[in-house]
Amino acid sequence: MSALGRFLLSPPACRDLGTLRRAVAGHTILVTGASSGIGAATARRLGEAGATVLLLARREGALGAVAAQIRAAGGQAHLYPANLADPAGVQAVAGRIQAAHPRLHAVISNAGRSVRRRAQDGEATQDLPRLLAVNFSGPAALLLALRPALAAGGVVVNVSSVSARHVGAPRWSAYQGSKAGFDLWLHAAGAEWPRVRVASVYLPLVRTPMSAPTRAYRFLPALSADEAAQAVLWPLVRPVVRAAPWWLRGVELAGLLAPHALGRALRVLERWEAGQGGPA
Ligand SMILES: NC(=O)c1ccc[n+]([C@@H]2O[C@H](COP(=O)([O-])OP(=O)(O)OC[C@H]3O[C@@H](n4cnc5c(N)ncnc54)[C@H](OP(=O)(O)O)[C@@H]3O)[C@@H](O)[C@H]2O)c1
Numbered sequence: 001m002s003a004l005g006r007f008l009l010s011p012p013a014c015r016d017l018g019t020l021r022r023a024v025a026g027h028t029i030l031v032t033g034a035s036s037g038i039g040a041a042t043a044r045r046l047g048e049a050g051a052t053v054l055l056l057a058r059r060e061g062a063l064g065a066v067a068a069q070i071r072a073a074g075g076q077a078h079l080y081p082a083n084l085a086d087p088a089g090v091q092a093v094a095g096r097i098q099a100a101h102p103r104l105h106a107v108i109s110n111a112g113r114s115v116r117r118r119a120q121d122g123e124a125t126q127d128l129p130r131l132l133a134v135n136f137s138g139p140a141a142l143l144l145a146l147r148p149a150l151a152a153g154g155v156v157v158n159v160s161s162v163s164a165r166h167v168g169a170p171r172w173s174a175y176q177g178s179k180a181g182f183d184l185w186l187h188a189a190g191a192e193w194p195r196v197r198v199a200s201v202y203l204p205l206v207r208t209p210m211s212a213p214t215r216a217y218r219f220l221p222a223l224s225a226d227e228a229a230q231a232v233l234w235p236l237v238r239p240v241v242r243a244a245p246w247w248l249r250g251v252e253l254a255g256l257l258a259p260h261a262l263g264r265a266l267r268v269l270e271r272w273e274a275g276q277g278g279p280a
Helices: 003-009 017-024 037-048 060-072 087-100 119-124 127-148 171-191 217-218 227-230 247-256 259-275
Strands: 029-031 050-059 076-081 106-109 152-163 196-203
Touching: 017 037, 029 037, 029 127, 037 050, 037 060, 037 076, 037 227, 050 060, 060 076, 076 087, 076 217, 087 127, 106 127, 119 127, 119 171, 127 152, 127 171, 152 171, 196 227, 217 259, 247 259
Parallel strands: 029 050, 029 106, 050 076, 106 152, 152 196
Antiparallel strands: none
């Protein structure tokens, strides 16, 4: 993407490897959802910068492929296969992580799932409980269990979405609700944790396996996974609490000043998307 495109789309980002290396070399950093997309790109970049990267996701084979790329580039990576939707599995993996790495310097809470379906239709398919488990209760339980490893000080980065902050959009209720709920929970819980800084990065559209099935998104501008990873790493090099594209404040203001007009615009967008072939 061009420099202008990145300026228009991206939250602030750490593009310089030397700056990242000075911040994270020698640190131990857990990345959840490291088997794919933004998490895999973030883990590779951290490995390149000299961090020991702990990779968590369900698919062990895919995690192994990311670990092999990190090691081939001279970095260090360890696999922690786990399902965040399984409460017992979350406790078990937190125990394994802390037994091997008693001190964590950062956690990148990135694993997530999206479903795009009307709330009423999603009831039958349990969209809300499924997304809450992966996007909210699982990551929350993991962080609570990992608190001892962060007690000496660290950073928790929440990989969130611009959609967690603007007005509700049709067909996104389970995704927006779970992402916004976790974000608020994390900042409230983080306020109780001395020496831990909590930061959220609100990403716009990113080309990954998550966004690929939505046909209409192919026509919209998007970050690559590597560009998104550079934004995710910004809170590791600057003491920010929230990082978002500059235009998000304008959207939030529009939601406050003209909620009906914004709601109508979102419904028009939904109809346009349906005209492009609808949700895949
Ligand atoms: N793509 C976008 O446009 C976009 C925009 C804004 C924010 N985000 C956020 O960015 C984050 C990463 O998304 P992505 O686009 O990179 O998607 P992705 O390529 O689908 O990656 C999702 C990751 O989450 C892991 N995951 C899913 N369910 C899990 C579970 N139950 N337990 C453990 N790990 C699980 C997946 O690994 P396994 O399948 O191996 O478990 C995978 O590594 C998400 O939190 C998403 O909400 C994405």
